[in-house]
Amino acid sequence: MRGPEAAPSSPLARERGECTRRPLCGTLIPMSRQETAQSPVRPGQEISVTVHGLGSSGEGVARYEGLTIFVPGGAPGDRLLARVAEVKKNYARAALVAVEEPSPDRVAPPCPVVAECGGCQLQHIAYGAQLRLKRQQVVDALERLGKLSGVTVHPTLGMEDPWHYRNKAQFPVGWRSGRVIAGFFAPGTHRIVDIEQCDIQHPLGNRIMAEVKALAGRYGVRIYDERTHTGVLRHVLARVGRGTGEAMAVLVTNGPDFPHGEVIARELMARIPALVSVVQNINPARTNVVLGRESRVLAGRGHITDYIGDLKFNISPVSFFQVNPAQTEVLYGKALEYAGLTGGETVVDLYCGIGTISLFLARQCREVIGIEWVEEAVADARENARRNEVHNARFIAGDAAVEMPRLAEEGVRADVIVLDPPRKGCDEPVLEAIAAVAPRRVVYVSCNPASLARDLGRLAGMGYRTVEVQPVDMFPHTAHVECVARVERVDG
Template sequence: MAEWKKNDRIDVMIEDMSETGEGIGKTDGFTWFIKDTVIGDKVQAKVMKTKKSYGFAKLERITEPSFNRIEPKCPVAGPCGGCQLQAMDYGEQLRYKERKIYNNITRIGGFSEVPMQPIMGMDEPWRYRNKAQFPWGLDKDGNIVTGFYAGRTHSIISCEDCLLGIEENQEVLRQIKAHMERYHLIPYEEASHKGLIRHTLIRKGFRTGEIMVCQVINGNSLPHSKELVERLLEIPGMTSISFNINKERTNVILGDKVENLYGPGYITDFIGAVKYRISPLSFYQVNPVQTEKLYGTALAYAGLTGVETVWDLYCGIGTISLFLAQKAKKVYGVEIVPQAIEDARENARLNGLDNVEFFVGKAEEVLPEQYEKHQVYADVIVVDPPRKGCDEACLNTIVKMGPKRVVYVSCDSATLARDMKYLAENGYKVEKVRGCDMFPQALHTEVCCLIVKA
């Protein structure tokens, strides 16, 4: 094998992509990770760093572009860390994501066969995000800027109109920037922990048209907020305006305290026939079009006939629970965040669903306790865990409870594969696997699986 040194030039064919979006190619069996490339590109790159069996190289030029390479729509697609796949044709993005799910399930889960159904893509893979969080700062000339952090940094790439976000974002940011300039409000600076204006959170109900703006500040009050409210109310659909206090030295965007400036303090939106109330601190899926497809798949996999008892673990504000409650006899939801459970109970009331009960706590603690102390059982268990997947105590209780079906909704097919393996070793069989592209132009993808008692 050749010995590669820093600054050497290499010619590579890109054959795959990493979890973080770098192109992967090989020379003499040695693996290279090269940013800004897509599968099928032939490139020349400069060696930056090498380890024993792999290295990192910087793209110098594309000698032969991939058949699937396209011109990114967004002018800052390269430097902004948000969209890793914009230079890849959308059909190829879907194939890449489907392959990633399949490979994780076979390699990590050890399954020889995967009953894959076709991935659910978007007809229009732009302007799909109902939520955006824009940091504020100063550029090198001292001008106020907002946009997104460049990949793996905290320097802001100026961008007021992200093509994944709603068109109204631009006007909201324009009004806030004008307000800052008019009243000399200084953007927050991480290094010194000085400056008032941190992030602007914007959300929109796609079906209702309702817009929420929540301004995060490093202080207790927002100067001249009355004037800002008047300006923001000129934007059609503006329903809720508030500020959030975050005086911590932290990367966490939102603090715990929200002060209302205008409106009810929330907006509403629908997924299918179910109405949800969304407050600034609520977790709510960012792509409502695809969420409806994903939850519709979960509901179909659950196979409810109206007589089942269902447990929904990691239930958030009850998005899946309420979807299931339309067809189940009884649904129990579990979530660790108390505010989310308050929202979930409110959402159940809003929809007149009285067959849902919610518990605050860790799924891996609540489920065993309810099962062992109160002998509750489940016909169907639905899990939608965070990226780290299910806790083993939780999986163990699922196996003990022995539901006929487990519907697993996952945002990380690697931890999904690990958990599927555990269930398969304990009397369950994987029946259906289906990807849902919630994040076109970006790397992540959601998966819905039906796992049945063997």
């Protein structure tokens, strides 16, 4: 997802720009009389269930007298005592009370606030089992939502060390019991879970968060209160260059006034030698969006530098950049393999963002044309091509459904189309435009197996066959899984 980011409950949801508003599983929600009459359970009832799978949000899935029960914190194979919290016509949600018999794959999560934070939905499951479950999530989506059969789904590509991989963190800041706190929002709320560190964040990100808390308290910085829309400091955003070791701190304020801001910035850089940029971002709006439109450099420079492979990228406070660069190389490498380039192809890269995939592909084809509707991202893509001396990539700002037919009218023939859409997937006109251009191969990169399966099912009705899908674990210990699909034209 590219563009403004919301302030939701988990590190990954925050990165995707989602805002989760589901009722908490501990909240009792009254049923209608009809639901009460039809359901075998009621709010407040304690039931014993065996977990047989995982839901799309990482919750355990069980059955009770034929009714599907979702239990956050459950692992497949667990026998659980759960308290029913919410009842719907076809399912219920329940809170975990006790593990009566643990799954062989259940482990002790290292994070002391994992249940309260909710950001790492799978820390209680052994990493190898996480990879198997994520593959199964993809298989189920393809079969049930895409109505596809015969597709090879490879084992999920995981990390050797699935910790401290995130190069970006956004911490909401609050005030509680006379001190500054920072962490993540509890699921479905805007209540901040105060943390000392997050085990999936880069250590520099945790260090920045801790030092800002200390300095904000020392200098008496007024902390933002979203209920009254008063105070100054709203969020701390930390970015780290994995390949360079450079770090950036972004202090998001409720307006342009930031007493002691420059002093705090200089002290931050003195305390953290890797910090090369401290930026004030101004966001005066009543909104869940974390970043505002205006940024000011308080100390150092306005960007950090990082690499994907040997490609170099400048990253500003608002730049979209993959949060797990190590696995990004794995993901892009698989996309390059599925593209099957021989050097003479024209590749069209839809939803190209700042050009990361485009530049990866450009070295092994004749030409890459990137299309992206966000003009600022297109400007970044052009600059990234210049910086990396890639001369056979060009970028167009516009709607893919409009620009692809226009390219065809100009005589451009797309041999391969690569697309990496937002989490919601592709709009129908984009898929229709792909089919009309008739590339011999489509490489679909997705962060959501459900929308991927839906779109692959649509492409199947347009003359394309999904050959194989490679899941890649970009976000260990969370329920999210990235995929690359190889799709071939049936008559190609």
